[in-house]
Amino acid sequence: MSRVFNFSAGPSILPEVVLRQAADEMLDYKGSGMSVMEMSHRSKVYDNIIKEAEKDLRDLMKIPDNYKVLFLQGGASQQFSAIPMNLMINGVADYIITGQWAKKAYEEAQKYGKANAVASSADKTFSYIPDCSDLPISPDADYVYICHNNTIYGTTFKELPNTKGKILVADMSSDILSQPVNVSDYGLIYFGVQKNVGPAGVVIVIIREDLIRDDVMPLTPTMLKYKTQADNDSLYNTPPCYGIYICGLVFKWVKEMGGLSAMKTHNEKKAAILYDFLDSSDMFKGTVVKKDRSLMNVPFVTGNEELDAKFVKEATAAGFVNLKGHRSVGGMRASIYNAMPIEGVEKLVDFMKDFEAKNK
Numbered sequence: 001m002s003r004v005f006n007f008s009a010g011p012s013i014l015p016e017v018v019l020r021q022a023a024d025e026m027l028d029y030k031g032s033g034m035s036v037m038e039m040s041h042r043s044k045v046y047d048n049i050i051k052e053a054e055k056d057l058r059d060l061m062k063i064p065d066n067y068k069v070l071f072l073q074g075g076a077s078q079q080f081s082a083i084p085m086n087l088m089i090n091g092v093a094d095y096i097i098t099g100q101w102a103k104k105a106y107e108e109a110q111k112y113g114k115a116n117a118v119a120s121s122a123d124k125t126f127s128y129i130p131d132c133s134d135l136p137i138s139p140d141a142d143y144v145y146i147c148h149n150n151t152i153y154g155t156t157f158k159e160l161p162n163t164k165g166k167i168l169v170a171d172m173s174s175d176i177l178s179q180p181v182n183v184s185d186y187g188l189i190y191f192g193v194q195k196n197v198g199p200a201g202v203v204i205v206i207i208r209e210d211l212i213r214d215d216v217m218p219l220t221p222t223m224l225k226y227k228t229q230a231d232n233d234s235l236y237n238t239p240p241c242y243g244i245y246i247c248g249l250v251f252k253w254v255k256e257m258g259g260l261s262a263m264k265t266h267n268e269k270k271a272a273i274l275y276d277f278l279d280s281s282d283m284f285k286g287t288v289v290k291k292d293r294s295l296m297n298v299p300f301v302t303g304n305e306e307l308d309a310k311f312v313k314e315a316t317a318a319g320f321v322n323l324k325g326h327r328s329v330g331g332m333r334a335s336i337y338n339a340m341p342i343e344g345v346e347k348l349v350d351f352m353k354d355f356e357a358k359n360k
């Protein structure tokens with residue numbers, strides 16, 4: 001067996017110990033005589049799995065008691081419609097457009113009400129986070145929406161927008177559990193788990209209880225109504241059982257690593273190794289304004305497309321895979337999620353130095 005250093009933006013690297021444990025428990029989960037994939041979601045064994053996953057996530061993020069945690073399907077993108085359907089009571093919401101995911105959410109919301117783009121960084125290929133200290137927030141906005149970490153462009157909110165008292169909704173798909181979060185700052189946090197937590201097929205919604213209502217938009221599908229899911233503890237229908245089980249194992253792993261503060265230190269260390277090199281290199285350059293740099297996704301370019309392609313090819317051959325940048329930015333992108341060891345980033349930088357020396 002040989003494992004590569006996997007810099008994929010998503011689905012992405014998972015902790016090796018978690019994969020090993022899942023392999024060990026594949027045929028016989030804790031004496032049940034069956035795989036987690038084969039058991040009823042109404043069984044006692046499975047009930048323990050989902051309850052423990054929720055408890056561990058609550059512990060890690062210090063989620064207050066007046067928030068519900070929902071384990072859902074449909075990916076992060078399904079929430080682009082669920083959020084306006086459930087939260088647009090006045091029919092108005094303000095969106096901050098910092099990349100493609102925020103833009104998609106904004107475009108989807110327009111189907112359900114008046115969605116306003118109150119800020120955008122589209123003018124410079126989303127390479128920065130706009131100043132959000134004094135935005136033209138709509139007086140009747142039901143919420144203000146952000147994408148907290150922009151997976152494609154490699155920017156992140158270091159300071160939350162001033163929502164002028166409105167509820168903040170955040171997509172944290174690509175930086176959840178990478179650092180501590182003050183959940184009370186948000187009305188709703190959601191994340192597709194396949195970046196930093198688990199296998200694709202699970203999306204987790206953390207929502208303040210008073211935002212879970214019965215009088216949502218009349219055409220809201222039963223499955224997309226948060227109240228349905230909250231009233232049924234995410235077991236209205238069959239949940240993505242196996243995916244939730246893996247998320248639970250990852251939550252335990254993050255706890256063992258020391259929790260979110262330790263995770264932040266670990267991630268800052270990794271990011272610094274890569275950014276320090278990019279700042280000192282004559283060949284490789286980061287594409288993002290320094291103060292807005294993400295800890296998770298690091299896009300960079302050489303400025304020469306042929307050289308970029310050569311780098312990606314040689315890196316792949318050397319075991320550093322999935323480094324090709326998103327088509328809208330070009331160049332390269334290294335996603336260095338929680339499960340990426342420091343060694344992976346150190347070795348990547350060594351490889352980059354070597355490549356630079358050989359291709360001067």
Ligand SMILES: *Cc1c(COP(=O)(O)O)cnc(C)c1O
Pocket residue numbers: 010074075076077078101147149150151171172173174192195
């Ligand atoms: C990957 C990603 C999405 C889309 O997730 P799906 O589960 O594929 O719908 C949305 N937002 C962010 C920030 C992402 O990184």
